[in-house]
Amino acid sequence: MIHIDWKPSRDISKTLYMQIVDYFKEKISSGDWPVGSSIPTQRDLARKFEVNRSTIVAALDELKAEGILEGNGKGGTRIINNSIPLLSNIQPNWQSYIEEGIHIPNLNTIKRINELEFESSFIRLSTGEASPDLFPTKKMEIILKEVSQNIKNLGYEESKGMLYLREHISKYLKKYGIHVSASSILIVSGALQAIQLIAMGLLQPGSTVFLEKPSYLYSLQILQSVGMRRCGIPIDEEGIQGNLIPKYTKKNKSSILYIIPNFQNPTGTVMSQRRRKELIKICQKEKMPIIEDDVYRELWIDTPPPSPLKSLDTNGLVLYVGSVSKTLSPGLRIGWIAGPEPVIDRLADIKMQTDYGSSSLAQLTVGKWLETGLYEEHIEYLRKQLHIRREVTIDALETYFSDIATWKIPSGGYYVWVTLKDSIAMYKLFDEACKIGILLYPGYIYDLSHNQSLRISYSYASIKDLKEGLYRLSKLIRKLKKI
The missing domain is CATH 1.10.10.10 (Winged helix-like DNA-binding domain superfamily/Winged helix DNA-binding domain)
Known part of the structure; x- marks a missing residue:
């Protein structure tokens, strides 16, 4: 187009x-x-x-x-x-x-959202990032002043990324029980690039990537574009049902598991500690590597989530992916992969062939956020603001949606997974919502069997727009139910 x-x-x-x-x-x-x-x-x-x-x-x-x-x-x-x-x-x-x-185009729904998200007239119930109102402007000014006084050059970094940043990430991960040296960390341009590098560097065409059903990864074509197959495994209130994995691996020998254990995208589910331990044992037995996408970990509202799978990993099974895109700024384009050193060496080589390293300025900036302690201060503030926004959203849902939908109150993250009680034409709902200036992610992009669900983001739109958007959306759903 x-x-x-x-x-x-x-x-x-x-x-x-x-x-x-x-x-x-x-x-x-x-x-x-x-x-x-x-x-x-x-x-x-x-x-x-x-x-x-x-x-x-x-x-x-x-x-x-x-x-x-x-x-x-x-x-x-x-x-x-x-x-x-x-x-x-x-x-x-x-x-x-x-x-x-060779790269398969985005789903039409996502292409349309990507196009319309930057039109100011739309209420963005779709956007999975923090509101511009929550950007830490004053703290960023302090950090950038620090950075400007420490710049010696902005040349290319070594293949794994800036050592200064990797050392601070290594320290940061220790508080979650993840003990990896700087040499076992690769700096990437966000979690999405981490997934791409792993797919290109570790898997053969025809390999199977197991993932939660529904999953954010179903909304992307990056795996299919490089010849991978996706296989969804059902989730319940405790997370992915790991006991089903052996059933699927009989038909899919070359495989890897991708999961979002904390505030899962799109459902908001948090995997229980019991399920995490069980999953590690099953994957160890199956010799199946795990990609643990933990970009939402810091966004807990009620209580901290259980320890990462990586902290339970004693056999180099887990590739741990983190990022500051959800917590600080997606525009910095900085994330990381922690894993066995030979794997990190392999992925670093591919990254150098792809883009010759992430921005030196952005790496130095994120390193300063971690070193100064301002990052943790900002996270505490962000959690409080997300708590307010979640409560506003739940109140609006109870007011306008109680007779037409069900949902569970998320304990953190950015999303509420809303499921309609009566079946309606979801493609039409998406189109009609666009016409009245509302953007949202329908469930069918995450899994066709969840066609009557919606992922509602409470992180981006203003509080006023959250209330107005949900009110208008409820009226539209009622209108379509009558057709």
Whole structure:
């Protein structure tokens, strides 16, 4: 889908629809919009250009008449090549390249959310990050002043990342019973890159990645794009049902397990201590490595979660993934993997081939947050604010959703997993919610069998928007139930 970064002007004599026509021609002739590209719907174009729908209809009709576009608003409109001289002779067929690329595109629902999240008019019940209101501006000013006084250079770091940061992560992990040296830690650009590196560096095409069902990893195509298979294992109130793993491994010999044990995305489940010990024993017996994605650990509200699986690991079974994206800032793009040194060496080599290391400035900044103790101060503040936001969200759910949905109160994290009592068309709910300015993640992107669930984030939207968004969403659900 094309990207629109321009709006017609009402201060010039040329009509709005002809300005839009000229804009289309310029983007197509410059090659920014290749032949074969899809055009947004008339409704979306009207919103992006901030004009009436009739203006869009007039512009599209003109472009079709000139042979530049083909199709209609309902069936989809595409750029064709009838009217721009010789374009087919000088422009490669980018659409065929796009379709033949090895990386599978995002789900349409996620692509739409990614596009709309940066439009200020939307209430973002979808976003899994802390609100800008919670960003530690004053503390960051202190840290950046410290950083500016300690910069000696900003050259490339060694393959595993800045030693200074790895040493402080090593100290930080000890408080959770994880004892790893700096040489067994790799700095990555967030947990997502950690998963990508592990898939590329340790698994063969055709390998199976076991994961919780539902799971955040079902919403991404990174594993399928490198030839991996995904296999979901059911979860209950104690977490993944590890006793089922041997049943699945009989058919999947080359495999690894990916789990989010704390405030699981999307359900908010916390794996019990009993289940963690059981899971370690089962995976040891099966010789199945575990990727422990623990990016939500610090976000507990009621009580701290049980010890990490990595702290129970005595055989180098667990690859422990952490990040500051959920706790401090996703824009820093800093996370880490802790595991056996030969594995870390292998993944470090691949990372160097991929991006030659994460930002030196960001690594130094995160190291200062850990060294000064300001990181723990900020986490304490963040927990208090999440407690307030969770209570506001639960109150709104009890007020507006008690007769149409069920949920469990999360003990931490960013999300409430809401399940509707009566079946409705969830794809339509998502579309209609977008039309009234509400973004949310429907359950079908995490697992089709959870099609009647919604992941509601209470971390990002303002408290006012949380209340308003949930009220409007409840009205929409009731409306769709009647259809």
